[in-house]
Amino acid sequence: MSGKNEKEAADNFLGYFNETISCITSQPLTAFRQSKKLYRAYLNPPAGLQTKSGGRLVVSITQVFGVGQDPSDKKRFKVRTQHYSYVLYQATDEGNEQILSYHWHPQNSAVHAPHLHVACVPRVHFPTSRVCVEDFVWMIIQYYGAQPTMKKSEWTAILEKNKKAFEQMASWKISPPWG
Amino acid sequence: MPALKSKKSGIVWITRREVDALVDAKARRLLGVSGEKFVANWKAGKYRKLDSDDCPGVIELALIAPLPRQMSVGKKRKRSR
Numbered sequence: 001m002s003g004k005n006e007k008e009a010a011d012n013f014l015g016y017f018n019e020t021i022s023c024i025t026s027q028p029l030t031a032f033r034q035s036k037k038l039y040r041a042y043l044n045p046p047a048g049l050q051t052k053s054g055g056r057l058v059v060s061i062t063q064v065f066g067v068g069q070d071p072s073d074k075k076r077f078k079v080r081t082q083h084y085s086y087v088l089y090q091a092t093d094e095g096n097e098q099i100l101s102y103h104w105h106p107q108n109s110a111v112h113a114p115h116l117h118v119a120c121v122p123r124v125h126f127p128t129s130r131v132c133v134e135d136f137v138w139m140i141i142q143y144y145g146a147q148p149t150m151k152k153s154e155w156t157a158i159l160e161k162n163k164k165a166f167e168q169m170a171s172w173k174i175s176p177p178w179g
Numbered sequence: 180m181p182a183l184k185s186k187k188s189g190i191v192w193i194t195r196r197e198v199d200a201l202v203d204a205k206a207r208r209l210l211g212v213s214g215e216k217f218v219a220n221w222k223a224g225k226y227r228k229l230d231s232d233d234c235p236g237v238i239e240l241a242l243i244a245p246l247p248r249q250m251s252v253g254k255k256r257k258r259s260r
Contacts, residue, residue, distance in 0.1 A: 014190050028189045032198050034245050041190075042243055044201065062242045081191050098235055109230065122232045136190055 002076045002169070006067040009077040010039050013065065013130060017041060020134050020162045024041075024049055024146050024153040040064050048091060051145040056091035059140065061133060062149075071171075080171060083107070086136040088144065099144075102131045106176065113175055129174045134163040195245065204246045209236050218244055 003009030010033070018029045025047040032040045046060035062085040070078035083105045089096035097119070102156075103112040115125035138159050140146045148155045193201075210217060220226060221241060231238050240251030 006250075018189055022189075028191050030191045030193055032193050032195075040198075040243060042239075044191075044193075044243075060239055062239050064242050071236070083242050085242055087239065098231075101231060101238075103231070103238060105242065109238070110227065111230075117231055 002070050002073070002078045004076060006036050006077050008124045009067050009079050010065070013079040014039075014041060016162050016165060017063065017133060019158055020137055021047075023148055023150065023158055024059065024136050024140060026149055037067050038064075039067070046087075046089070046096075049140070049146045052147055053145055055145070057140065057144060057146055058089040058091050058096050060085065060087040060089070062086075062137075063133070078169070084131075084133075086131065086133060088136075088140060100150075102128065102136060104130065130170065130172065132163060132166045132170075134166065198243070198245055202240065205236070205240045205243070209234060209240060214244070220245060221246060 011045060014029065014031055020031060021027075021043065025043070027047045029041050030044040034040060041064075042062040043060060046058045049057040049059060051057060060175050062083075063081060064083040065079050065081045067077050067079055070076040070124050081104075083104050085101060085105065087101040088099045090099055096116075099119055101117045102114070103109075103111075103117065106112040111125045114128045116128050116131075118124070118126065138160070141155070143149055199214055201218065205213045206212050206217035212231070214218065217240070226237065226241070229237055
């Protein structure tokens with residue numbers, strides 16, 4: 001997920017990210033280049049999903065990332081996630097009811113570490129390690145019955161490939177080095 | 180300028196004007212303030228204690244909004260413990 005310049009690194013990262021999300025929705029990712037080194041990507045609007053049992057879910061996925069010099073290769077550039085939010089809702093006739101959300105937003109809250117909100121247990125920030133979007137997508141399919149957009153062999157291959165890339169490239173997994 | 184869909188990656192790139200409109204609509208719906216006011220309030224720390232349990236969607240709004248980056252990539256902070 002590195003690149004020879006900032007834009008190429010961002011494009012490579014967004015390619016992986018969009019491919020992962022394509023396992024559950026055909027809705028493309030929306031991205032905004034705030035500066036040469038700061039990008040914001042999200043599902044806009046949050047994507048509606050059908051479950052195998054006929055239910056309706058909604059997912060909101062938001063990722064903020066910076067691009068900087070790759071510490072392991074000064075000639076290349078690398079993406080670093082700065083914030084993420086992965087939210088799952090139950091869609092009802094009255095609106096969307098939040099089920100859970102995985103958050104890491106160290107600059108926007110008193111809680112700097114990655115955490116999980118569970119709607120039925122309000123006010124608790126359950127500590128987590130860093131959660132990758134591949135695990136969130138896998139959970140939605142596996143446990144909430146979301147209908148994938150492709151064959152099982154295809155979505156599992158994408159999620160495995162992209163999670164492997166995340167594991168290889170992520171600069172931290174449990175708590176951020178500056179946390 | 181309308182959103183452009185990149186043929187290469189399938190990403191829809193939006194402009195600053197489109198982001199501002201999106202933030203304005205969400206801020207009015209969630210908090211009853213304009214997008215401009217939301218950003219000003221956020222910079223002033225007025226929502227520092229507001230969390231998703233108090234106002235579902237507010238964290239996502241803050242992540243979408245073009246707020247300035249407060250820390251450079253990879254810059255280390257001192258650990259509190």
